[in-house]
Amino acid sequence: MINKIILIFLIIIHLSSNALAEKDKLIISVASSLYKVSKELANEWEKNEKTKIIIIPGSTPLLARQIERGQRSEFIITANYYWLEWMLEKGLVEKDSILKIAKNSLVIISGINKPIYLDINSPEFKYDFIEQISSSMIAIPHPSSVPLGIYSKQALKSLDLWDSIEKKLVYTSSAQANLKFISQGEVNLGISYLSDAIFSSKVKILSQIDNKKFEYEQPIYWAAKVKNKNNDNYFLEWLIGDKAQNIFKNYGFEIISKKENN
Structure with a gap:
């Protein structure tokens, strides 16, 4: 009898410890193009907060579908609004x-x-x-689902290139896969996020595509709390604070003004 009581007591302690451990971490699903900066953000957050951040990187559509299938995440950061709308609808x-x-x-x-x-x-x-890809190809992520691919298609249309080069396109699975494919010399040209390209020693930037001049939707990263999680929104508010925004800036991103979230 005493042994049973001790066993039950130990099980309760074990379960309580696990519950406390779960409360001491935040699991964040993060678009792959934010992976490097998200590690720096996590390090900065953990300097002053008791909660540890666990980062799950991946393409935005993959992350959204993982959460739909039950993947635990307290927050998600996407590379466009389309997939947040998809998650809202569900x-x-x-x-x-x-x-x-x-x-x-x-x-x-x-x-x-x-x-x-x-x-x-x-x-x-x-x-x-067109001459540069006459004997080669151009790489972009798939424009049917991957945010960088969607933005790239808009930009190529604005540059009046899409119809001329559509048959020369190679589609990749994510922003990071696209960068790696181009860096390996598999194609002559490709499109990347500025923040990824400036930190890669294996690619060179040929031209920046100004979204104001060439009228494509500027890439914007969105964060949201996953439903039915007990955490408050303090982490999200921290992301738009001065300290976090300066980290984004140091990694080649453009900061968000507070007015843009009003």
Whole structure:
């Protein structure tokens, strides 16, 4: 009898310890293009908070579907609003928690050893671009679902290139997979986020695609609280504070003004 009581007592202690451990960490699903900066953000957060951050990186559509299938996450950070709308429709995130947390830009890149030069402001740009892929291809993530692919298609249409090069496109699964594919020299050209390209020693930036001049939707990162989680929104508010925004800026992102979330 005493042994049974001791066993039950030990089980209760074990379960209580696990419950406390679960409360001491935040699991964040993060778009792959934010992986590097999210590690720095986590380090900064943990300096002053008791909760440890666990990062789950992946493409935005993959993360959204993982949460739909039951993957535990307290918060999700996506690379566009479309997938947050999808999650809202399925009741997976809390609408009132949604915030913009950072912005990005698109750049045309090539492998570091490719002898390629492109000037997006040149009258010959369209001809030069097509010439560079005449015997090669251009890589972008899939425009049917991956945010970088969606933005890239918009940009290529605005540059009046899409119809001319559509048959030359190679589709990849995510922003990070796309960057790696281009860096390996598998294609002559590709499109990347500025924040990814500037920290890669294996690619070079040929031209930045100004979204104001060429009228494509600027990449914006959104954060939201996953529904039915007990955590408050303090972490999300922290992401738009000065300390976190300066970290985003140091990693090549454009910061969000407080007015943009009002």
